[in-house]
Amino acid sequence: MSHHHISLIGAPTDIGAGARGASMGPEALRVAGITATLEGHGLEVQDRGNLAGPANPWLPPVDGYRHLAEVVAWNQLVHDAVLAELRLARLPILLGGDHCLGIGSISAVARHCRESGKKLRVLWLDAHADFNTSVLTPSGNIHGMPVACLCGHGPQELLQIGGTVPALNPKSLRQIGIRSVDPGEKRFVHEVGLEVFDMRYIDEMGMRHTMDLALATLDANTHLHVSFDVDFLDPDIAPGVGTTVPGGPTYREAQLCMEMIADSGRLASLDVMELNPALDIRNKTAELAVDLIESLFGKSTLMRD
Numbered sequence: 001m002s003h004h005h006i007s008l009i010g011a012p013t014d015i016g017a018g019a020r021g022a023s024m025g026p027e028a029l030r031v032a033g034i035t036a037t038l039e040g041h042g043l044e045v046q047d048r049g050n051l052a053g054p055a056n057p058w059l060p061p062v063d064g065y066r067h068l069a070e071v072v073a074w075n076q077l078v079h080d081a082v083l084a085e086l087r088l089a090r091l092p093i094l095l096g097g098d099h100c101l102g103i104g105s106i107s108a109v110a111r112h113c114r115e116s117g118k119k120l121r122v123l124w125l126d127a128h129a130d131f132n133t134s135v136l137t138p139s140g141n142i143h144g145m146p147v148a149c150l151c152g153h154g155p156q157e158l159l160q161i162g163g164t165v166p167a168l169n170p171k172s173l174r175q176i177g178i179r180s181v182d183p184g185e186k187r188f189v190h191e192v193g194l195e196v197f198d199m200r201y202i203d204e205m206g207m208r209h210t211m212d213l214a215l216a217t218l219d220a221n222t223h224l225h226v227s228f229d230v231d232f233l234d235p236d237i238a239p240g241v242g243t244t245v246p247g248g249p250t251y252r253e254a255q256l257c258m259e260m261i262a263d264s265g266r267l268a269s270l271d272v273m274e275l276n277p278a279l280d281i282r283n284k285t286a287e288l289a290v291d292l293i294e295s296l297f298g299k300s301t302l303m304r305d
Helices: 022-031 034-039 068-087 099-116 146-150 183-192 199-214 251-264 284-296
Strands: 005-011 044-050 091-096 119-125 173-178 195-198 222-229 267-273
Touching (some): 005 022, 005 068, 022 284, 034 044, 034 284, 068 091, 099 222, 173 199, 251 284
Parallel strands (some): 005 044, 173 195, 222 267
């Protein structure tokens, strides 16, 4: 299944984050040339513009969550926009925004898979497991909670956005590049049985073996969704994120990761999250993100069979 029709959806909000600035991510990706880059590969691209949701009130947490009502509103907008593109047989690229928006995006993808009888595989590329709950995290920042919410652990208003609770079976998820997990979160990830390829695993086994496993058992009836948190990358090459963690994948490792996803031929939806131009240097992180997205859609150095 090759998707030649792509829709860009901007979600300019940092509603779930602990630092301001991810709201500027969509524009930075546009400035870095995402549309022309994809069109250069013979893809038809429609930029649907930006979703318009509530402003960030920048308040302390209430009952364990910051900005819950606004987070729910943004995720509902994202869910509806992503689902609409999938129903048009287009490939949605969500331009984030902070990673709490993965709840709306992935619940829409999961819903589409249920409606169309497809299997779902989600690759979560991130420095963080994002498997916190209000009990486990004192900050209340919901961008640390989307995977837990998708797996059925979190506030009811977020759990039910995709119409089914839980939105996601943890078995359909593969996390890659993880290197920062809170102690309580560690235990929870272990209990739920998430498949996590952390940086130690990548160091020991290599990115190629990691991706072989992460992409194993995909077939023609599998919808592959990639949720790419830009802090997945090593901060030396990608400083423009609010939550940098040293020791991420190198440029070459990240390229190999994206190229192997492209080679699978199954990519059907994408999130590009947590890009924070306020913390970037001359938009270089956005340019790197666009470079990697280009690899996801088949840029490779040489012709390959």
